[in-house]
Structures are given as C-alpha cells and as structure tokens.
Amino acid sequence: MLETVAQAVINGLLIGGIYALVSIGVTLIFGVVKIVNFAQGEFVMIGMYISFFLANQFGIDPLLSLFVSMPVLFAAGVLIQHFLIRRVLGPNDMPQIFLTFALSLLLLNLALMLFTANYRTVHTSYSDEAFHIAGLYIPVAKLIAFVVAMLLSGLLWLFLHTTDLGKAMRAASQNRDVAMLMGINPNRVFCVALGIALALAGAAGSLLMPFYSAYPFVGQVFVLMAFVAVVLGTLGNVVGALVASLMMGIAESLGVQYVGADSGLIVVFAMLLLTLAFKPTGLGGGRAR
Amino acid sequence: MMQDVNPRNAMLVAIGIAILIALPMVVKSSFAIDIFVRILLFAFIGTAWNLMGGYAKQLSLGHAAYFGLGAYTSTILEINYDISPWIGMVAGGVVAMLASLPIGWLCFRLRGPYFTIATIATAQALMLIFLKFRDFAWGAEGTTIPNLGTAPLMMQFESKSSYYYVALGLLLLSLLVTWLIERSWIGYYLVAIGEDEDAAEAIGVNAPKMKRDIYMISAFLTALAGTFYTQYIYFIDPATAFSFNISIEAALVSIVGGIGTLWGPLIGTVLLETTSTLLQSWLGSSIGGVQLTVYSLILMAVILWRPTGLMGMINEARQRFAGRKPARA
Numbered sequence: 355m356l357e358t359v360a361q362a363v364i365n366g367l368l369i370g371g372i373y374a375l376v377s378i379g380v381t382l383i384f385g386v387v388k389i390v391n392f393a394q395g396e397f398v399m400i401g402m403y404i405s406f407f408l409a410n411q412f413g414i415d416p417l418l419s420l421f422v423s424m425p426v427l428f429a430a431g432v433l434i435q436h437f438l439i440r441r442v443l444g445p446n447d448m449p450q451i452f453l454t455f456a457l458s459l460l461l462l463n464l465a466l467m468l469f470t471a472n473y474r475t476v477h478t479s480y481s482d483e484a485f486h487i488a489g490l491y492i493p494v495a496k497l498i499a500f501v502v503a504m505l506l507s508g509l510l511w512l513f514l515h516t517t518d519l520g521k522a523m524r525a526a527s528q529n530r531d532v533a534m535l536m537g538i539n540p541n542r543v544f545c546v547a548l549g550i551a552l553a554l555a556g557a558a559g560s561l562l563m564p565f566y567s568a569y570p571f572v573g574q575v576f577v578l579m580a581f582v583a584v585v586l587g588t589l590g591n592v593v594g595a596l597v598a599s600l601m602m603g604i605a606e607s608l609g610v611q612y613v614g615a616d617s618g619l620i621v622v623f624a625m626l627l628l629t630l631a632f633k634p635t636g637l638g639g640g641r642a643r
Numbered sequence: 644m645m646q647d648v649n650p651r652n653a654m655l656v657a658i659g660i661a662i663l664i665a666l667p668m669v670v671k672s673s674f675a676i677d678i679f680v681r682i683l684l685f686a687f688i689g690t691a692w693n694l695m696g697g698y699a700k701q702l703s704l705g706h707a708a709y710f711g712l713g714a715y716t717s718t719i720l721e722i723n724y725d726i727s728p729w730i731g732m733v734a735g736g737v738v739a740m741l742a743s744l745p746i747g748w749l750c751f752r753l754r755g756p757y758f759t760i761a762t763i764a765t766a767q768a769l770m771l772i773f774l775k776f777r778d779f780a781w782g783a784e785g786t787t788i789p790n791l792g793t794a795p796l797m798m799q800f801e802s803k804s805s806y807y808y809v810a811l812g813l814l815l816l817s818l819l820v821t822w823l824i825e826r827s828w829i830g831y832y833l834v835a836i837g838e839d840e841d842a843a844e845a846i847g848v849n850a851p852k853m854k855r856d857i858y859m860i861s862a863f864l865t866a867l868a869g870t871f872y873t874q875y876i877y878f879i880d881p882a883t884a885f886s887f888n889i890s891i892e893a894a895l896v897s898i899v900g901g902i903g904t905l906w907g908p909l910i911g912t913v914l915l916e917t918t919s920t921l922l923q924s925w926l927g928s929s930i931g932g933v934q935l936t937v938y939s940l941i942l943m944a945v946i947l948w949r950p951t952g953l954m955g956m957i958n959e960a961r962q963r964f965a966g967r968k969p970a971r972a
Contacts, residue, residue, distance in 0.1 A: 390756035441947055447755045449946045451702055452898060456946065459891070459939035466932030570932075578767075581760045589757065620775075623768040627749055630761060634752040 362611040368496040370603020371503035375558040376576045377583040377595040379551030385527035385590030386547040389450045393458035395573025397552045401559020402568035409476040416563035427556030431548035465570035473567040481564050499561035582626040667804035676803040682916045683810035689896035689908030690817040691864035695857045697903035700837030704890045705762030706865050708769045709739040711884035713866025714873040728798040732870040739866035740859045747858045770885035785880020798874045901954025910953050
C-alpha cells in the first residue's frame, strides 16, 4: 500500500521535473515580457524532433543533442522576440495572445505536414534500465531527465541572482518602467528571456526523447500542465512554477494510480479550477519574484 | 431607436438578405450549398463569440464548451425523450447560459491571457466529462442521429437548401442581437470594459455583471449552433462537439474579419472558408495540417499588419474613396 503510493509519488516527481522546465519558461516570459507564450509546448516538440533526427541520422545520444537543441532554440527565441513579439507589445491583449497562439498553430501544423502524425521513438542503451531501491522502481532515463532538469533550473536561478543580465531581467519583471529609467535595454532583456525560455523547452524535448514518443501534438500535453503550474505557482514566479510543477506531476501520477488511467488530465483541470476558485493569486500569495 | 438608421445602409442590408435568400434557388450544386452552410454556421458562431470577445475583449478560446452543451442537450432530449430538436435547441441554449455562470465565475477571476487559458481548460474539462460518462452520453464512440427523411418538425430535411435557410436564420438572429447591443448603452459599456476595465469600473460600469450577462448571451447563441451542426451531420461525439477547432475558428474569423465589428465575423468566415475550400480542391484533403497552417499564417499577417482586420481595410478604403469627393462632406 505504502509502496504503491511511494512509487506513484516518484513517478510523478520524475516527470514533474520535465513539467518544471516548460513551466519555468512560460513563467519567465510572463514575468519579464508580460506575455503568455502559447507556443511553448511546440518548442518542446521541436526539441524532441531535433533529438530524434540527430539520433536517427547520426546516432547521437538524445542527452548529447541537448547541446544542439538548446542553442538552436535559444537563437529561435531571440529571433521570435526581435521580429515578432516586439511588434505587438503594447497595452492591447488581443495581438499578444493571438500572435503566439498563431505561432503555436503554425508550428504544430507544419510539423504535421512535414513529419506526419506518426509517433517517433529513440531507443537508447539506458531506455529500459532501472534502479530497484527498497522495492521502488526508478527508470534511469527518467532519473537522468529529472536530475538534468533540476540542474538547469538551478543554473537559471544562479543566473538570475548573480549576473548583471539576470538581475536586469528580474528588475524588468518587477517594474519595467523603472528598469528602463535605470538604463536597461528592454528589447535585449526580452530577447534573452525568450531565448532562455525556449532553450529550456528544447532541453525538455531532448530529455524526454529516450522515454517518450515525439509527435506533432506532443507539446500540448506539456503546455497545458505548464499553464496550470504557472497559475498555481503565481504568475511570473520562477520558484513557484518549479514547486507547482513537481506537485502537478505527483498529483497527476496519483490520479492515474487511484482514479483511473485516463484521469490524469481530470486531476490537472480539477487543480486548476480549485486554484481559481479559492486562491486565484497562486500559492506564492501573489508575489512575482 | 429606429429613426437614426441610415436608409442607404438599410437598403444595402435588405439587398444582401435578398441575395442570400435567392442563392440556393440559383446555385443547385449540393457541394456549393454545403460550403455556404459552413460559412453561415461559422459566421454565426463567430458573431456570437464577437459579442464577448470583440466588444468586451474577453478573449475566450473555450466556446466549444457551449457548442458541445447545445449539441448534447438537444441530442439527449431527442434520442432519449423524443423531444424535437427545435425545442432541444432552445433548451441547449438555456443549459449553456446556466453553465456559463459557474464557468464565468471561475474564469473571470483571471484577466487577459490567463482568462483565455482558463476558458480552454474548462472546455477541455467538459469534453473529458462527456468522454467519461458513457451511460448518459454514449462516451467516446458517440452516436448517430436516426435519419427520418424529411421531418421538418424534427429539424431534418432531404434537401441541403433547407439547412441553409436554418443557418441563415441563425446568422441573421445573431447579427440582429449584435446590432441592437452595439447601438445601445450596453454596447458602449462593453467597449469601455474592453478598452480598460478598471477605468470603466471607476466611472460606474458594473464590469462583473456586464461580463457575466454578455457571456450568457454569447453562450446561448453558440449552443444553438451546436444543435444545428449535430442535426446537419447526423452524428455526435465528444471530440466533434467539444472540438478545440470550433473555439479556434470562432475567434479566428472574428479577428481576421475585424474584431468588435458587426460584419467582421461574417467577412472573416467568407475569406477563411473560401481559402480553405480552394486549398482543398488544389491539394486534396490528403495532407493533414494544410488548412490550419494557412489559417495561422493569415492570422499572423492580420495581427502584425492589420490588427483591425478586413473591416479596418474596408473602412480605410471607403474613407479614401469619400475623401476624393469633398462635395459630399
């Protein structure tokens, strides 16, 4: 009994690390640029396809392709901010929402046209390996993904708190006007924020590849999780998003274990609706940091 | 209220309606009528969305929730209780109105993009509920509507042109509702909320109540479309009734046509549906994703270069045209 619970919690925690990479990206963009990137999930999908093709064509391990997917998506983020998002930043919500939404539709359907709806998998030497500790089953690929995800989140935290550019980003997220008066170039900060957020999504994609199938709609699973985690963890709050993502992973896994195999999403929606009903400012108490 | 109607515009509208009524009598191809029905239907859904999304700028991407509730209410009433879909249609509208109260209560706690996400989530949650409860709603397999041949009282017709007139009636209803709202104090209040909700509240607009009421009207109309569509295709399942594509298209046609304008959703639907039909006849429907790829490119182009949509372009052209004739000023 206790073991099944512990196993479900571990499963949830491990996948929660991936949710965290996606949510941190969403909340970083929201905090700094003040827009919601509806296309974040599609960048996870692109990261997965990058890793899939590198593994398929050149036999490169998906974990090594992290060093390709992250820079490629960082560059994509900078370009998207500079050429698209910069043009719609203003007081009006409509263009901001529907620009990234259109981008999401475009990437998803381009993938459908180019790669078809088939599921693609990469089999690595460690895909079927697992540790057995105290009766618990811990798959190696998921453990690696979790550890790398936490490592990247830690690096981001260090970047935001110790470097000048990171501090500038936090300043811009706290008060954009004052930050600009202090001489911070907003477009440069926004470009870096988009770049980092997309690189994290790309990392999530590469880390998923050894144990998850790539298909055009795969991003929607993760972006939905991320949106809920970002509300739950207070909009714009990086640490909140991380904690909330891990909680969501565990809640989903317990839902699958105790309510039924197809009820993971129901648990997620229930969490979103309960958060909205009782604590719409999120667990962080409404402070973005 | 009627005295300040511009007689020239009234003429144009009357001519337009006459052409639309005559259209199925001239065009006999059932392929063409099918496209017209789709245009009328999505223009209707778009117009319903536009009431809330366009005027009050509450950008919902969850209108499939009401489309699905309307479709399921009338179908359950028809199959299980032999109640005519005409009655079921109104019942579906009422169910959707009632459902919009708790959904709105939750979603309106968030503003801007997070309101949008909350509406997506509620529509998806409803789809999951209908997938789960197989005993009262047939689960994932869905069900077909028994074909009774020509049974106008059960909203079933042999000829496609009859469906065309039903869809036309729905569209005209939504345009009338929009027109009445647009020119009354309600329209001004909604636009004020859309421009700046805090400022609107500061000058005495009861924003929560206005948003709730317009959401109810929008939900009611969208539900009517759900009933009509189910009767038209003789089939219902959660994936079609609560399809995210319906939520997308409702918003898309309004934005492309001109958000917050009376004619925008209709013009946007004509453009998008025509494009999609041409694409399908050129490329065939074998390659998945072509239609939405093109839609998303059109949407991006509109947002980046013409945020006022096609109506904005038309108005600009009219002003330029009028500007050349100073005598009329």
